[in-house]
Amino acid sequence: MYDLNKVAENSFYIQCPSKIGLIKLNDEEVCLIDSGSDKETGRKIKQILDDNKWKLKAIYNTHSHADHIGGNRYLQERTGCKIYARGLECDFTNHPILEPAMMYGGYPCKELKHKFLMAQSSETIELTNEFLPDGLEIIELPGHSFNMVGFRTTDDVVYLADCLMSKETLDKYGIGFIYDVRSYLETLEKVKNLNAKIFIPSHAEPTTNIFDLAQYNIDKVNEIANKILEICINPQYFESILQQLFEVYALTMNMEQYVLVGSTVRSYLNWLKDNGKLNVCVENNMLLWQSTKD
16 A cells, blocks of 8 residues: 556556556656545655655645545645646635535534545645646546546546546445536546546556446446436435435445435436436425336
8 A cells, every 4th residue: 555656657656545646747846646535645645755856846636525635735734835626626625624515415513524524625726727737638527526637648647536436346335426427427438438558547446448447337327327216116205215225235324424325316316307307396395206207
């Protein structure tokens, strides 16, 4: 864990629960793609930098989830590096309380204000092309999060952030976090047709061919959507839908899972409603979801 792996002349990744990209800009300077989950990860990154006598010039955050920005503050305070993120990801990185608040849909209780859902704030700048080093290209990857991006290097290495998960993770947990299901599927369709020397997903092993894994993620989305439609053959309250999905995928309910899975299920429900596959009605001041008839 936290080993530095070289995949091309100037492109590396650090092996950790959310893989961190490292790109050599010249003999002395590097930039990072994300910073890991917390201050301890930041310390380990700093040790790698010191061991190689590299200066950290910038961190490019793919999105604002805590396991990708958790090392920001530590590294910024100790190196003076600039930090960049795209669109709303920049706002959420500057104000991390927004993350658990958005997922929960209100003020988050203390059980939701921990490092897995809420990183420390860091001074972050809106990411535009003018702040990219020569040759580093932004790849728009919305869906998992608001304005998530990946990057392609001059070495033809593509860092894919969280736009897909490994088969093992999907099989184990069943329901991966998605903010916008429509955009997520569009991103996966785009990604599965990309070519690169090597792809570095944050939560899957590096690969030279991303097609099969992208399709597996697409199939999982459609599986979950169909399961929701089956559950909603008869009118269902949201809590009932959530409970049945937890049972189908053998999940264990706690506050964190309620927020992560619950937020995702709401996104599925609204996507299915917008596509005309679910209707909503109000009965006894309770919102009910029901599959439409073919």
